[in-house]
Amino acid sequence: MRHLMSPLDFDTKELDELFDLARDIEVNPEKYAHACDGKILATCFYEPSTRTRLSFESAMTRLGGRVIGFSDANSSSAAKGESVSDTIRVISCYADICAMRHPKEGAPMVAADKSLIPVINAGDGGHQHPTQTLTDLLTIRNLKGRLDHFTIGLCGDLKFGRTVHSLIHALVRYEGIRFLFISPEELRVPDYITDMLREKNIPFEEVIRLEDVMPELDLLYMTRVQKERFFNEEDYVRLKDFYILTPAKMELAKKDMLVLHPLPRVNEISVEVDEDPRAAYFKQAQYGVYVRMALILTLLGLTNQ
Numbered sequence: 001m002r003h004l005m006s007p008l009d010f011d012t013k014e015l016d017e018l019f020d021l022a023r024d025i026e027v028n029p030e031k032y033a034h035a036c037d038g039k040i041l042a043t044c045f046y047e048p049s050t051r052t053r054l055s056f057e058s059a060m061t062r063l064g065g066r067v068i069g070f071s072d073a074n075s076s077s078a079a080k081g082e083s084v085s086d087t088i089r090v091i092s093c094y095a096d097i098c099a100m101r102h103p104k105e106g107a108p109m110v111a112a113d114k115s116l117i118p119v120i121n122a123g124d125g126g127h128q129h130p131t132q133t134l135t136d137l138l139t140i141r142n143l144k145g146r147l148d149h150f151t152i153g154l155c156g157d158l159k160f161g162r163t164v165h166s167l168i169h170a171l172v173r174y175e176g177i178r179f180l181f182i183s184p185e186e187l188r189v190p191d192y193i194t195d196m197l198r199e200k201n202i203p204f205e206e207v208i209r210l211e212d213v214m215p216e217l218d219l220l221y222m223t224r225v226q227k228e229r230f231f232n233e234e235d236y237v238r239l240k241d242f243y244i245l246t247p248a249k250m251e252l253a254k255k256d257m258l259v260l261h262p263l264p265r266v267n268e269i270s271v272e273v274d275e276d277p278r279a280a281y282f283k284q285a286q287y288g289v290y291v292r293m294a295l296i297l298t299l300l301g302l303t304n305q
């Protein structure tokens with residue numbers, strides 16, 4: 001039995017197969033409409049979510065399967081003090097696969113250890129968000145035609161943003177990737193990540209001003225300042241509008257640069273940028289469904305249909 005805890009759980013060859021499957025699902029959806037008939041996905045979300053939970057639900061429904069679950073820890077037995085390990089043992093009797101989001105780093109891993117069904121980490125605290133990374137990689141691969149030889153700018157909350165942490169880990173396995181980390185001092189990428197990049201000799205720079213590096217970027221990954229992970233409101237208010245991507249800033253960028261964002265957006269991309277053909281974030285949300293369909297099929301061992 002296989003779980004997905006980190007984007008590194010799949011090697012690059014397996015990722016290619018997953019992305020090819022996602023592509024086939026996009027082009028031939030009817031071929032997969034009954035692939036999960038009789039199967040049940042449990043979505044156990046102990047933390048708020050729109051996209052991730054609904055895209056999992058949409059993915060399973062489009063495969064012909066059904067969905068059960070909860071979207072609020074207060075409405076689950078966690079409110080009565082049940083451990084994640086006990087919850088997953090019980091859910092293993094009700095469902096065939098589980099997607100779990102939790103505010104505590106490592107909680108889905110604890111669940112996977114006791115689970116009798118595949119568990120997917122749908123975001124654990126400020127740690128990892130592997131299915132968002134699969135979505136990001138599929139978007140880059142589909143819209144750019146490759147996953148190597150890029151300068152990618154990651155901008156915003158690089159400290160608490162789990163999508164950023166997962167994406168960096170996944171991208172270091174491809175050739176010719178150069179990272180530009182654009183953040184205020186207080187929200188810099190954690191040391192364990194920069195240490196890993198130094199060890200692997202992967203080029204990166206840390207800068208504060210987005211405008212300074214905009215012309216160099218092939219990809220710009222914008223992120224929201226993660227309000228819920230701040231210890232005080234004052235710091236959040238001071239930092240939340242540090243970056244706002246506007247049409248004027250987009251003029252500094254390459255004609256074929258892509259703007260990605262895991263969403264939800266708050267203020268960091270002005271809505272006028274949505275009209276720019278380089279804005280790929282809504283397309284990215286759509287690819288998230290195909291890649292989660294491919295992932296469910298893969299983890300359930302249903303790819304050879």
Ligand code: NCD
Pocket residue numbers: 051052123129132162163223224262263264
């Ligand atoms: C992200 C998350 O939950 O980490 N959202 C998502 O899943 N698309 C990003 C965020 O909340 O800022």
